[in-house]
Each structure stands twice: as C-alpha cells, then as structure tokens.
Amino acid sequence: MIPLMKNAFLNEYQTKEELAKFILHTDKFSIDKKCAEFEKTFAKFHGVKEAILYNSGGSANLALLQTLKNLGKLKQGDSIGFSALTWSTNVMPIIQLGFQPVPIDCEPTTLNVMSQNLVDRLKEVSIQAMFITNALGFAGDLQNVQSICNENNIILLEDNCEALGTELDGCKTGTFGSMSTCSFFVAHHMSTIEGGMIVSNDEEFAAMARMVRSNGWDRNLNSIQQHHIRAKHEIKSEFVAKYTFYDLGYNLKPTEITGFLGLQQMQFLKDNIKIREKNFYTLESTVKTNPDLVDLDRSHISLLSSFAFPVLCKSKKIRDQYLSQFAGAGVEIRPMIAGNIQKQPFYGKYVSDFYDLPGTDSIHECGFYCGNYPELSENDLETLSSCLSKY
Ligand SMILES: Cc1ncc(COP(=O)(O)O)c(C=O)c1O
Structure with a gap:
C-alpha cells in the first residue's frame, strides 16, 4: 500500500x-x-x-x-x-x-x-x-x-x-x-x-x-x-x-x-522540498512518455514545492482506467483538491450566481492525485511509475 x-x-x-x-x-x-x-x-x-x-x-x-x-x-x-x-x-x-x-x-x-x-x-x-x-x-x-x-x-x-x-x-x-x-x-x-x-x-x-x-x-x-x-x-x-x-x-x-x-519542522523544510521535487521529476518523466496523460506545464515555475503528484488524463474515460490501475496496485489516490467548488453541495445552498468553468471542469473530471513525500522508497517510485505508464 x-x-x-x-x-x-x-x-x-x-x-x-x-x-x-x-x-x-x-x-x-x-x-x-x-x-x-x-x-x-x-x-x-x-x-x-x-x-x-x-x-x-x-x-x-x-x-x-x-x-x-x-x-x-x-x-x-x-x-x-x-x-x-x-x-x-x-x-x-x-x-x-x-x-x-x-x-x-x-x-x-x-x-x-x-x-x-x-x-x-x-x-x-x-x-x-x-x-x-x-x-x-x-x-x-x-x-x-x-x-x-x-x-x-x-x-x-x-x-x-x-x-x-x-x-x-x-x-x-x-x-x-x-x-x-x-x-x-x-x-x-x-x-x-x-x-x-x-x-x-x-x-x-x-x-x-x-x-x-x-x-x-x-x-x-x-x-x-x-x-x-x-x-x-x-x-x-x-x-x-x-x-x-x-x-x-x-x-x-x-x-x-x-x-x-x-x-522543529522548519529545520528540515528546505531539504525536504528538494527530495519531493526529485520524486516529482522522476514521476513526471514517465508522464511525458504516456499519450493518455497531460504533461503539466511548469515552465514558469523555478522551484516546484510538491507534496502530491497530480495526474491529468486526456478524458474522463481514460481517468477511470487509471483510477483502477492505481487502486489495483494499492496506491491511495484522491480527487483534485475539492474539484470544481461550484459543484459542492454547500456552494449551491448559499450562492445563486454560477459561471461556466470549462478548464476547472476538465480538471475535476479527468484528474486525481497520489502522495509525494520523502519516505517514498525506490520501490514505491517504481510502482507509481508503472501505474503512470500507458494503460
Ligand atoms: C488550498 C487549501 N486551502 C486551505 C486549506 C485548509 O487548511 P487546514 O486543513 O489547515 O485548515 C487547505 C487544506 O488542505 C487547502 O488545501
């Protein structure tokens, strides 16, 4: 797991x-x-x-x-x-x-x-x-x-x-x-x-x-x-x-x-960010080889401080396949934050003005993420990479 x-x-x-x-x-x-x-x-x-x-x-x-x-x-x-x-x-x-x-x-x-x-x-x-x-x-x-x-x-x-x-x-x-x-x-x-x-x-x-x-x-x-x-x-x-x-x-x-x-935690923060960033690049290199997945654009970011690895699929149908691929390998995953917040029950209860949000809808429907933390072993990273490989 x-x-x-x-x-x-x-x-x-x-x-x-x-x-x-x-x-x-x-x-x-x-x-x-x-x-x-x-x-x-x-x-x-x-x-x-x-x-x-x-x-x-x-x-x-x-x-x-x-x-x-x-x-x-x-x-x-x-x-x-x-x-x-x-x-x-x-x-x-x-x-x-x-x-x-x-x-x-x-x-x-x-x-x-x-x-x-x-x-x-x-x-x-x-x-x-x-x-x-x-x-x-x-x-x-x-x-x-x-x-x-x-x-x-x-x-x-x-x-x-x-x-x-x-x-x-x-x-x-x-x-x-x-x-x-x-x-x-x-x-x-x-x-x-x-x-x-x-x-x-x-x-x-x-x-x-x-x-x-x-x-x-x-x-x-x-x-x-x-x-x-x-x-x-x-x-x-x-x-x-x-x-x-x-x-x-x-x-x-x-x-x-x-x-x-x-x-206490501040003492370890900078080193920790480096390890997570390295993990991120390792996983990203697999995403770049998979035509099912979107290669996220971080060209404007000089240091990426990651605590999760977001995966964006090219359609909802493809996303559902990858959800099973991750679940089958015992990897815990979750939706992208709270998704399109307009779709949350509390929002409609209190707000009446709704807007078109096509980009956020696509993240909501086609995305998910798994964890990225310093304790991920080489084995864990290999498991994650194989889950990110073409279905
Ligand atoms: C974007 C964002 N804002 C606010 C919060 C709230 O933080 P907390 O859980 O410490 O209340 C979270 C928590 O996950 C978050 O992801």
Whole structure:
C-alpha cells in the first residue's frame, strides 16, 4: 500500500522525541514564546515583515478576510474572485462574511488561475479582491496576475496552503499578494498537526490579524500598538485593557505545541522540498512518455514545492482506467483538491450566481492525485511509475 501520506512529521522519530521532552519540561502551553519564535522564523523564510500563527489554514483564511473587513478594506457585498479549483475553507469565509464569491476558471495545463483567466472574468464582472489558490505545489503566472490586480485596484490574496516553498523567478509564492495563508495540517509540506499562518508586509494588517485571532483583544500586540489602540479608545488602566474587545474576532489561537513543532519542522523544510521535487521529476518523466496523460506545464515555475503528484488524463474515460490501475496496485489516490467548488453541495445552498468553468471542469473530471513525500522508497517510485505508464 502506498498511502497519500506516511508520517505526520518530517524526521518523525526525532520530532516526536523532541516534542515529548518539550511537553515534559514546559510550563506554558497556551500561545507564547514558541509561537512568536515560529512566526519570526517563518516570516524570515518568506522575506516578509510579519507572520501570524493560527490553529489551522482554514482559520488563517477566515481571519484574513475578517481582518480586511475590520480595516474597511473590504465591505459587505464586495465581490471576491477565487480559484475555482480550491479547498472549501478558501471559499466558505467569502460567503460567511457576506461577500459575493466569483469563481475564476483554472487552466488545466497548470491546474491554476492564469492571468488570462482573470482577464476573461473581469470582462463580465468587477471584483474588489482576488483570493487565488496556488494549487498542488503549482501556481499561475503570479507576476502577471499581480500586475492586473494593481491596474484594477484589486487586493491580491494568496492561499498558499498547497505551495509552501514554490518559487517563480526566485520569488516565493505567498509573497505576490498583499497577504497570504499557509496550512500545517499533516500531509502538507510540513506539519504542526493542525496549524496555519498568514504572512504579510503590512504591519497595520498584521496587528488587526492578531486581534482577530484572539477574541478581538489587544494582548498579542506589541506595546506601541497597544498604546495606540488604547489611546484611541480612551482605555487607561491595564485592569480594563485586558478585557476590552476592540473589533470582531474569534478564538483561532495556536498552542505552544504548534509553535514548537513549527520551529522543529522548519529545520528540515528546505531539504525536504528538494527530495519531493526529485520524486516529482522522476514521476513526471514517465508522464511525458504516456499519450493518455497531460504533461503539466511548469515552465514558469523555478522551484516546484510538491507534496502530491497530480495526474491529468486526456478524458474522463481514460481517468477511470487509471483510477483502477492505481487502486489495483494499492496506491491511495484522491480527487483534485475539492474539484470544481461550484459543484459542492454547500456552494449551491448559499450562492445563486454560477459561471461556466470549462478548464476547472476538465480538471475535476479527468484528474486525481497520489502522495509525494520523502519516505517514498525506490520501490514505491517504481510502482507509481508503472501505474503512470500507458494503460
Ligand atoms: C488550498 C487549501 N486551502 C486551505 C486549506 C485548509 O487548511 P487546514 O486543513 O489547515 O485548515 C487547505 C487544506 O488542505 C487547502 O488545501
């Protein structure tokens, strides 16, 4: 059996040992120094000023949109574009917070929204923000997407939960938008069991994102930010300040275990990306020889940080044959993320405007993926290659 994932952690045994020691010796489990250290390390990895840690990637997505709403940068009823091939909790907060979701089609050969897809949608509808998903380690031509957003006054946001470490022209995905999110759920590039992050260069945004994370209070702001907000609201005593709730928020806080694990896993991330990238190229070389399968276009990607191997067949009928080929060899596979999100039951319950999404439909119907992780042995890679060979 080749499962979608094998281990919860990079360097699993060592990480579990270190975690056990941490748990035995720490006397602080709620959000504190380890979370702050992980945030700093993660911000440095991306070359940005701010990183804010959450209890999941979905929480980071929710907090990101709530933060923009609290700051008045987005308002009730605004239209938000999103990649039609994405995860549920990329779209759900758009609906939950009273925005209009506008799906943007994805290009089958790159699995992502390309600038042309965005240009095409903007001919029909205007949007105030674009929440793009960098799907399955791939990404669209984000430099062009960024220019279009700048020209049209659209706030660009990236859901980078599936592409941590991917680079276009040496620039990391997650740094093209004004803010981006990441997930540390098991089976992603690195895991804190559950966990997520927002990264941004905008300090005002980051301060609000920390309040949104923690009930709307100011306890995780620095002393200058606290002074500022307390003065604005004429809060004079520490006694009152501790229980003053300034804006809409949630409890989306991580624990010190999240922070500790994040710091541990960051040590192994770069080497890990290299191994997965090598696995990817090995499997890709078989795809290139098989006329049943689409050779995905990654020519615009300078570093592909993969955690899964996406397979796109030339028709649904062919896909069904390959599903049996993989299942017969004991390889666990799954649909491409959540497929065309418009087809999910929750979407039709709350949204009435549907769009034609031919590219995403073809990914939905003709695609699937298997896992790509460092523990794949030579034997595993041979099994996967033989499954990818002509049926
Ligand atoms: C694109 C994308 N966004 C958001 C998420 C949510 O992350 P989490 O599971 O940490 O809530 C996922 C999870 O798989 C994802 O793939």
